[in-house]
Amino acid sequence: MKDKYAALDVAFREAKQWLENLDQNPILNKADREELLNRLMVAMPEDGMPGEDVVRHLVDNCKDNLLGSPGGRFFAWVIGGGLPAALASDWLTSSWDQNAVLFACGAAVNVVEEVAGKWILELLDLPRESSFGFTTGCQLAHFTCLSAARYKVLKDLDWDVNQDGLCGAPQIGIFTSEHRHGSVDRAVRYLGLGNKCLHKIATDAKGRILKEEFAKKIQAYSGPKIVVLDAADLNIAAFDSFSELIPIAKEHNAWVHIDGAFGLFARASLRLKNFTAGIQQADSWATDAHKWLNVPFDCGIAIVKDRESHRNSMTIHAAYMPPHKTARDQIDWTPEWSRRARGVPVYAALKELGKKGVADLVERCCDHCAFFVAEMEKLPHTEIIWKPTLNQALIRFCDPEGNNSNDHDKYTQQVVRKVNESGEAFFSESKWDGNVVMRVSVVNWQTTKSDIERVVQAFKNVLH
Template identity: 45%
Template structure:
């Protein structure tokens, strides 16, 4: 225990110093990969090392190469920080080192997963009794839900994927908006379904129900999946769920909603209108690390029909101690995995219903402040309707926008990434961190104004 305690104390000290540095440190990393490799040591030592010394070397060598993702001034991707209770719970996850596969093996984990799942369904306004699987992230949450959908629509046509595979079976159509996230294409590729049929979207990325109706009618009545989204990665826009889902239902399609960050709008009375009708879908994917701000490695796959999810993800083994009421392993692709539900439970218990709503509201308010500040900057144009947490702007032509982006990263005050939207280079701001303050936004806007001044 002495060696273990000394290593943990060393890690605690480095962690506290790292977190304390976030308010002032530049957001980009300050060291290259090659520099960190040299500091870590490229050759494997011949002899054992003292655990506390190993932790100290790791922290000291890596600190200059860390990007301040948990900082309130990181806006480059849709990633949150880590809410305090969730961070502490995640430390316990590593210390407890539970096998989170079966109810009989870790009743503590199964209980936390069941409580957190029920809270999530209530908070997000999704059908009670839906199955909730805790995956690595939103990509695997989409994969899990779409696997359940793929198998279900094929069963309706008398084809058993688990027994017979895909070869020789009815072709599964997948329709998705042209502004879908690339994770959907990746999940479909994993599932052997190929690229989706693209449905026209409007200038904010919202799927057009009329175009969806035409596409469905043109393809006949074969097994079909329709993918909608809650929160476009550029505009933050939400698909028109009532009409789109009604249209899909008429074609007997399975409806899946990719809500990686936007599904959390349902938790706020001020923004729940954005997800109106979303609960009528068959499955939903989101990422607890994004808007809820728990540590990485925590996606959520929600399926209305629990037997459909178990049929797609469940497995049997003679050595497994399986429970008649089901086990956590029945709802996700992995056997070995972290206790992801513990930090989710901790975040929800710490924030409560009003705290989650306030978190969503603050993120949206900061996005609105960014939009207003950029719109008041000479030569800048906000390109999207800022309805949630995303802001896209341009600073004249593509060349000038690129120069602004480069200066922002050199400045280091904030991390704001670029993208291409509707064929135009843009500055894309994603407000996702619970710790972002009004001062953080003001500092980032000042950096944007400095970067936008043409030399």
């Protein structure tokens, strides 16, 4: 009898091979758009084909154009890998195909998500009474948290945003760092607040919001206020001074939201937790499981201390979807209606690592980043712009024949390109103080000390 799920076997074999080969294969693959279009942009077929052939077709046409970002020598952006149990449970989540909208649509995954959320609160040592929602990423976690914030700061002024919208509403002011991530601006746009409501505050040499400027700006604003602080900015992992800034924000009745896309995971480590001192006094926190917890894309987490505001800003009822009396229906806490149970891989990652394993993963990445920078510092033409305090560093390469910053910008781009083209490692660029820099981000469970040595050798080959 024909196996109607033969496609799964092909996918399993191919997926395993891709993962097992990550270490040998070049990280940068061809990325040839023209060729990909030639292969894939064909007329939509009139007739179908067996599932296993579809999977083979996808593998054959995509495999030489995949970026090796799940591997241990990928240091661009902030992209974590996928822990084996997290990845396997992600496959299960797809196979079970439960609609994680209500307990009624999938009791088991509903409870798994509830436990995963509670474990996250414990791991990150955030107020245990907080509510949470598993979103697609930190972008939507910001949206979710800031929806709750918008609801609350307006409700405090007797304005019901759910009923009355924003026309004529008191103008909300959002106070935030000049180094905030663009996903904050986008969440603000989604919420109809407009980017003009962002009051950007200058930072010190360590990338932290200047307290005096913050106090002055927030004091001068009479409308409803939201403050967004960084728990590790995208370039240098700068943590704002929560214990100084949050009390000031609270004096002015502001809602405090934290962008902790990856930095919030420093709280899993006793050694690193101090960077986040005072952060538990905030009102909401957005983070990602697909970054430092190393679950596969996509999974962000929105955490809100004021459960009522969180629920009121998200919940919806429909006659055909009766709420459960005691269970935590996910639709009350997330912006989506139908959704995959993306909290299941979070449960699996936490079970696979345990609290000690998460702490070890986070500390290991920081140690690898420090070791990498220490080795790079010995190389010619290499200037360390930011020594890692956490897992992020910035490096610039100086053109030995150049004499201005333009030359060094070009040389930096050239070195990064050559190393990426070698297939031995992969880095991305950024700008710091107006100059091109290479950004280093270590967030993958697979990275080892010998990976770092191999990557340093790749730079030696280019910089001799």
